[in-house]
Amino acid sequence: MNNNVYRYLVSTFLFLMCINVSSSEEKWERIGTFDGVVSGLIQSLGAADNGYLFACISNGAPLYRSTDNGTTWKKTSMPKDNDIYSIATKDSIIFAASTKGIYRSCDYGTTCLAPDSVLKGGVKSLIILSNGTLCAGTYSNGIYRSIDNGATWIQSNTGLSSLKISALASTDSNFIVAATNGEGIYVSNNGGNSWKIQSTEVRLNYTHTLAVTKEGHIYAGTDNYGIFRSKDSSVSWDQMTSDISSKVYAIVISASNVIYAGTSQQGVYKTTDDGNSWQPDNNGIDEGTFTVYSMVITPSGEVFAGANGGAAYKKTFFVGVDEKDIYSETVFTSIIHTNEEFIISFKTEKSTEVKCVLYSVLGEKVSDLVNGHFSVGNHTFSISQRSSSQPSLPGGMYYCRFDTPHYSLTKSVLIEN
Secondary structure, eight states: OOOTTTTTTEEEEEOOOOOOOEEEEEEEOOOOOTTTTOOSOOEEEETTTSOOOOEEETTTTTTTESTTTTSOBEEEOOOOOOOEEEEEETEEEEEEEETTTEEEEETTTTOOOOTTTTTTTTTEEEEEESSSEEEEEEEOOOOESSSSTTTTTEETTTSSSSSEEEEEEEEESEEEEEEHHHHHHHEETTTTTTOOOEOGGGGGGGEEEEEEEETOOOOEESSOOOOEEEEEESOOOEEOTTOOSSOOOEEEEEOOOOOOEEEEEOOOOOOOOOOOOEEETTTTTOGGGGEEEEEETTTOOEEEESSSTTOOOEEEEEEOOOOGTTTEEEEEEEEEEETTTTEEEEEEEEEEEEEEEEEETTSOOEEEEEEEEEEEEEEEEEESSSTSSOOOOOOOEEEEEEEEEEEEEEEEEEBBB
């Protein structure tokens, strides 16, 4: 394997667990600070394919980046004094939609390109269609599209009577839904070439966010009327629940169709039955930060939320065990990749089967790292990639699943070129 393929990989995970799982809990966990910034709201969040996270705080701070799953955040090279309302990612390219246009970084935020002057008036919403086309909704100049990763933009306003675009969403490269500020909902069935008015529901006259499920159901987060859902391509809309009466700033949908909504003063709500019922989901969120302005789901399925007061949260899953079994099996594991090999270390306090498998972000098995029966004690050994069936791995995010007969743990593994 070429030594330049990997510069480094260090991913360690520590877990104590054992037998007889008795309970499980979902909880929000507050994560790292932004270089000491504690004021302002986290206006936007984004996640790249390699696991990097991006956030903008609306106090004139620049875009921040985390390379360790939100534990620490550092300023990127994007200029300050510029609110960023939407972040989109495509491979190593980061797009930041702002009051001054769209900034681009082609190296995960390390360097920054100035915004295109064509996008005048500021950009409120930015999405990437399934064919890679970028669609940008501006404050006062309608919708623009780019087919060359933001190098050039073409205005696409045929059929629009309002040029004030507040939110965009799509299901594929053809169907796009656009919310306007005060003049209804528009749809395009040809990838943005033309638009038609689809709904004049007045309660949707200012929509902060749009999201579409894999079944094509559209969710809209409104300014004062909570959440609406359309099952017929925006022809008709139903208000979801009277429990959510405040502003809804963010809606995200997981791969398993769990839908999360970030609200004003009511924290996070979620639904697991396509919006028919909603429950508060605020376990772990400080009451002082109950206004959630932004949310993102990473390629690995982790959910992050940005609130007021510079507070960022990550959804964490805790597993409880019966106290009588807590010492029956303890496993400490670490996995380090250096140059051409994985080094696996773990300790077992009882004789047990141990298996460790590396997967791609798509869930495809890459290789078996550990698979065998181990006696009590410490175990450390290396697996050479030169002799494996897949001798080289491209940089990016991977997942390592560690299993014993009574316990499983999956952790992300970041490999950088």
